[in-house]
Amino acid sequence: MSASLVLDVLAAHPDRPTLSDHEQNLNAAEVISAVRDMAEKLAGYQVIAVLADNSVNWVLADLAALQLGAVHLPLPTFFSPAQMVNALTQAGAAAVLTDQPERIVTLGLGFECRWTRGLLSMMCRQVERPVLPNGCAKISFTSGSTGSPKGVCLSAVGLMATARAIQETLSPLGVTKHLAVLPLSLLLENSAGIYATLLNGSQVHLPSLASLGWRGMAGFDPAALQQSVVANQPHSMILVPELLKVWTVYLLATQQVAPDSLRFVAVGGAHVDPALIMQARQAGIPAYEGYGLTECGSVVSLNRPGDEGTGVGRVLPHVQLRLNNGEVHLQTSAFLGYTGSTALPAPALHEFATGDLGELDAQGHLHLRGRSKNLLISSFGRNISPEWVESVLLAHHAILQAVVLGDARPWLVAVIVPMPGVNPAHVDAAVTQANAQLPDYARIQRWLVSPPLTLTNGLATGNGRPQRLAISQHFAQAIESLYRLEETTP
Template identity: 60%
Template sequence: MKPADLFSALAARPADAVALRQGTEEWTFGELLAAVEALLPRLAACRVLAVLADNSPAWAIADLAALGNGTVHLPLPTFFSPAQLHHALTETSTDVVLSDQPERISGLDLGFVAGGEWQGLTWLQRAVAPLSLPPRTAKISFTSGSSGTPKGVCLSAAGLLDTAGALHERLGDLPISRHLGVLPLALLLENSAGLYAPLLRGAEIVLPALASLGWRGMAGFDPSALQQVVISCRPQSLILVPELLKAWVMYLQATGLPAPDSLCYIAVGGARVAPELLLQARALGLPAYQGYGLTECGSVVSLNRPGDDGDDVGRPLPHVDVRIAKGEVHIASRAFLGYLGDPAAVAGARQTTEFATGDLGKLSGDGHLRLAGRSKNLLITSFGRNIAPEWVEAALLAQPAIAQAVVGGDFRPWLYALLVPAPGCGEPELAAAVERANLTLPDYARLGNWLNVPPFTPQNGQATGNGRPIRNAILEHHAAPIAALYENEETAHVFL
């Protein structure tokens, strides 16, 4: 699918039908197309447009205008740390930023100068040498970052719209006329499945400010706020990560309140979903269905739906080819053009569109994809954030009070650490060290709790001869106290 196909679909809708909504503000399909058209001249000289902003119709309009103009769009998650923002803007040679947080951009000292306002966002620009990108790059999506410097994924417009078109086809018979954007639009999952796909089907998209939906940054997530918004705006669909679904389920169980009755489809993705959680959600009236995807594949790869559901991540969508090679899931699509800075990708010399996911899995007899864990040592929190434990461990080991550290938290809402104190240091010193280390990390990579443990040594089988901790042995040895850290949900420290 090409951008022209998307805009043709928008033009075919009744001009006075509502396309986007935030509070009392409405944008009809006619007004949406006019706003996109009006922005195009201002993007004429822009090579890379970054948007750092809360969810809003303005975010969606800027994204569509970049798509229509052929301008590369760099969505910036608001949870990125200053170092990650600096890295993303520098590595992409971004020349224009639209933001409702202009002070964060100015504070990076990258030469951006404010040049007026547009739709409530500040327009910042700078003169910077252009960067060579893979041919057909339409969007650069930086993941949460498995280390302090996230990797930029270069994606094609055709591949992204293939995803949207496949979702529209797979869910086309469901009575979805209004979608509520709950995840940040800067996340590719909401961008593709929550913006492009609903627009293709002519659905209204409601885009409240994220705080009004219960997002509280370091303080976690308030499901009561989400419940009230869903009751108020009555959407038929929304997208959640597992931890938000869990919070909502626990809220309904604790209060005895009924689930909103307007919903017919809740897509849950971004990380592994416990089957028990899906059963609990549906028993309460939340129609939750698990899916699976990756940034490199244009987001959604497979999903379950009413009438085609299983204890797995669903049937692959028709726009992707999925095969299993030596137990690992490989996926081919038109979306992935290469990683930022890869000379072969810039030269257009990639020999295949196939991507090795690092996930272990198999295709079942009914054509569904079943995952069996990861082949790489990468943590994925239940909020869908990718985190290399070595990155967080390095921040901890930079503290004099900490002699050894092993970080975990795969499929959990927050990270924990097993800490060995330096000689002469005790609990107070460790607590202060963790607090200092957390300040150097973005919210989602900070520790929610930790344990003071004995040293990891070759003698107890928890370290190699050269002193490197043996991760699996350590986590297995401390499995019981680790599990106890997560038992009290009320005192858990959740970082998004």
């Protein structure tokens, strides 16, 4: 039904440009035909994973899964092998559509190539039918706040309600061409970039991630992003704060501006400094902050031209919000539960406690006041449990204590207490070995060596648990120096 909703919108204007990448440029009628063709190739599988670069075919596979009533499992390309195995196993995926078949084979899960079409290969295996919530259409593992996160099971109805709310909120802006910059495996680009744009009858352009400036651990190249935006002249984009920052700094440093075709650049996934929003606009980027969660189908609130404030925007109409002792609780029709859960919420009980503290102003705009939990959210919008990374560090004999920090930063730092008698070279080697066990977004890039964290110095509890706030405050100046050192290192 949800795929039909999108296809019905496309059918109303069959000649309208709809999906394009470096190889294909499809109008609405061609997209409808291609979705039906893809659905024939994917028929018979309950859970279909996709591990691939951004492309027209990625979107066709997603819409085909919706058309079939199958479950789509988007696999982030930055997942470690262990996280990939975890996601495929928890979801019970019997098929993977991928442009990286060798990565799937080396996981040792029994996948074999069934067919190849262009750059995509269909990898299949025999697996028991998974137990998933009724109505599950998509499983999102986001970036993985731990080494083996649970997948969020989302309904097609809820995903389309989110997309429709975004589309209706932004329709006055007259957006007819969206440039997909974030990986499609991220729900934010999937829901707000693809579904909302197609429901608006608009075009989505899907360059490869490398051509947009994504460089993995080497960072992000803002010159490539600027070149792509200038070449494609989009009306809208979605960015995470770190991409907005590096693009803004690049434009200001090179005395360039973003193309005046841009009407709306949504920024979400992590906290955005209001000063960065203002700097971006000085560089010609019409940046507007929003807020969302995977469990809610992505976007929950949004600022837009003519209706913005200092918070994260007005709560969208498909969301019910309740403040419980200052914590934001949200309810939508998207959230069905988690993979592996023995007790899934009943249909009327989809409220989700976010861990975020907030308040509503008189205009109905949401203001966030910090997090009630330890979860770190990088400026790339990736969720990271510090305890997970610390456990990997502490597995090495050279390290006695470790505390990981880096909320709203592009990468992580650590405060490390070496074992007595261990020299700095051994600590360096331990961190290097730990990083090799972690995905790139969860690696420690720089670290401080500290005396023991104890109850006496106020940096630990009596049973040795680190006092995170006290530690971050105690080492604030030194930590800031680490980030400045990285920024100034040629």
